[in-house]
Amino acid sequence: MKLTKIEKLQGEISVPGDKSISHRAVMFGSLAKGTTHISNFLAGADCLATIDCFRKMGIEIEQEGTDVTVYGKGLHGLEKPEEILDVGNSGTTTRLISGILAGQDFEVVLSGDASLNQRPMKRIMTPLKMMGAEIDSVNGNDCAPLRINGKKLKAIHYDSPVASAQVKSCVLLAGLYADGKTSVTEPALSRNHTELMLRAFGVDVESHDKTAEITPPKEMNATDIIVPGDISSAAYFIAAGLITPNSCIRLKNVGLNPTRDGLLRVCRQMGADIQMENVRDNGGEPAADLIVRTSRLKGTVVEGDLIPTLIDEIPVIALLAAFAEGETVIRDAQELRVKESDRIALTVDHLIKMGADAQGTEDGMIIRGGKPLHGAEIHCAYDHRIAMTFSIAGINAEGETVIDDAECVDVSYPTFYEQLNSLHES
Ligand SMILES: O=C(O)C1=C[C@@H](OP(=O)(O)O)[C@@H](O)[C@H](O)C1
Numbered sequence: 049m050k051l052t053k054i055e056k057l058q059g060e061i062s063v064p065g066d067k068s069i070s071h072r073a074v075m076f077g078s079l080a081k082g083t084t085h086i087s088n089f090l091a092g093a094d095c096l097a098t099i100d101c102f103r104k105m106g107i108e109i110e111q112e113g114t115d116v117t118v119y120g121k122g123l124h125g126l127e128k129p130e131e132i133l134d135v136g137n138s139g140t141t142t143r144l145i146s147g148i149l150a151g152q153d154f155e156v157v158l159s160g161d162a163s164l165n166q167r168p169m170k171r172i173m174t175p176l177k178m179m180g181a182e183i184d185s186v187n188g189n190d191c192a193p194l195r196i197n198g199k200k201l202k203a204i205h206y207d208s209p210v211a212s213a214q215v216k217s218c219v220l221l222a223g224l225y226a227d228g229k230t231s232v233t234e235p236a237l238s239r240n241h242t243e244l245m246l247r248a249f250g251v252d253v254e255s256h257d258k259t260a261e262i263t264p265p266k267e268m269n270a271t272d273i274i275v276p277g278d279i280s281s282a283a284y285f286i287a288a289g290l291i292t293p294n295s296c297i298r299l300k301n302v303g304l305n306p307t308r309d310g311l312l313r314v315c316r317q318m319g320a321d322i323q324m325e326n327v328r329d330n331g332g333e334p335a336a337d338l339i340v341r342t343s344r345l346k347g348t349v350v351e352g353d354l355i356p357t358l359i360d361e362i363p364v365i366a367l368l369a370a371f372a373e374g375e376t377v378i379r380d381a382q383e384l385r386v387k388e389s390d391r392i393a394l395t396v397d398h399l400i401k402m403g404a405d406a407q408g409t410e411d412g413m414i415i416r417g418g419k420p421l422h423g424a425e426i427h428c429a430y431d432h433r434i435a436m437t438f439s440i441a442g443i444n445a446e447g448e449t450v451i452d453d454a455e456c457v458d459v460s461y462p463t464f465y466e467q468l469n470s471l472h473e474s
């Protein structure tokens with residue numbers, strides 16, 4: 049993919065459905081009794097991997113674009129798959145499904161692509177083993193492929209060392225099959241889509257501060273899910289609207305769950321002009337249209353409990369920082385090193401390659417903004433968030449930017465380049 053500088057962005061788009069919510073809707077629909085209709089589903093590669101895994105376990109799922117119907121078979125309706133479950137590039141599929149598989153009465157092997165099979169899985173193996181599950185790393189390196197042999201599970205309280213919605217959700221989902229109430233406390237509150245959606249499926253889940261507790265239900269009841277737009281996808285166009293000169297764009301129906309909206313808080317701290325219209329609620333998941341205009345930005349500090357609310361947006365926040373006046377410091381974000389790539393290293397290296405003043409730290413980065421960017425060759429290591437961040441950099445840099453493996457945007461945002469062109473041309 050080749051990109052060059054553009055003069056302005058204008059028009060409106062609806063960003064695709066939320067990835068986290070789409071995964072959960074398929075999983076919980078499969079475990080519920082009855083039929084779950086999902087609208088505005090994200091038909092990206094990660095969520096399609098989740099559909100594929102549940103189909104392999106005997107669940108009938110119809111998918112036509114963004115409309116999905118799941119014919120759930122109840123909490124004990126999954127069947128042993130005949131082959132390995134292929135989780136592709138998706139950490140969310142791997143870690144959430146492991147919690148579910150820990151409570152089944154069959155053995156399964158899960159495996160993903162080269163990036164996924166290097167990501168840490170001990171973080172879920174530890175609590176699942178505490179619950180009595182049999183879960184092993186096939187290569188003995190605490191990564192996937194994972195072999196899981198479902199068991200009757202013991203309820204636990206788990207003090208998670210990481211603020212991770214994937215770890216929290218894994219334990220809560222295993223808690224569906226436990227012999228009592230299972231709870232998880234995390235160091236900072238991570239996204240709460242699992243808690244909200246399990247309640248919508250009739251499960252008793254209580255949340256207090258940084259703790260969530262599940263009571264194992266007799267059954268889960270199917271319900272329809274309307275997926276709001278993904279703020280993590282909107283992030284690229286929020287950034288593009290703010291840094292591309294003469295721009296004014298409307299992003300329709302963006303999910304604004306407070307455990308996900310840290311990016312907007314940071315943008316406001318930086319002086320961004322973002323207005324909200326048509327605020328609405330999608331079953332506890334608020335959404336609104338965002339109107340984003342070119343803004344003069346200033347540096348800021350991003351740290352602490354804010355980090356889990358914007359974890360996937362940090363590469364694009366770093367890009368905003370390169371266009372801001374003054375220094376931006378991002379800390380407490382060491383989790384970025386174990387995503388689809390080492391996102392601290394790749395973000396900093398590529399910003400420097402494009403002419404920015406950036407420096408990596410163990411748990412974040414320091415960026416001194418204001419230096420003009422020039423085009424560069426971007427090797428995104430098949431990481432969708434790196435490809436999209438540096439595409440937005442490319443349309444704001446002198447000369448040509450080339451993104452290799454740009455097709456990896458399919459993981460979370462298959463229409464990314466189409467929508468970018470539509471805002472450019474309208
Ligand atoms: O639960 C989820 O849907 C997700 C949780 C986050 O991961 P961690 O739980 O590893 O922080 C996030 O980075 C990922 O894109 C989606």
Ligand SMILES: C=C(OP(=O)(O)O)C(=O)O
Nearest residue numbers: 137138139140360387433
């Ligand atoms: C980290 C991400 O996803 P996952 O962990 O599901 O692979 C992401 O989408 O940025």
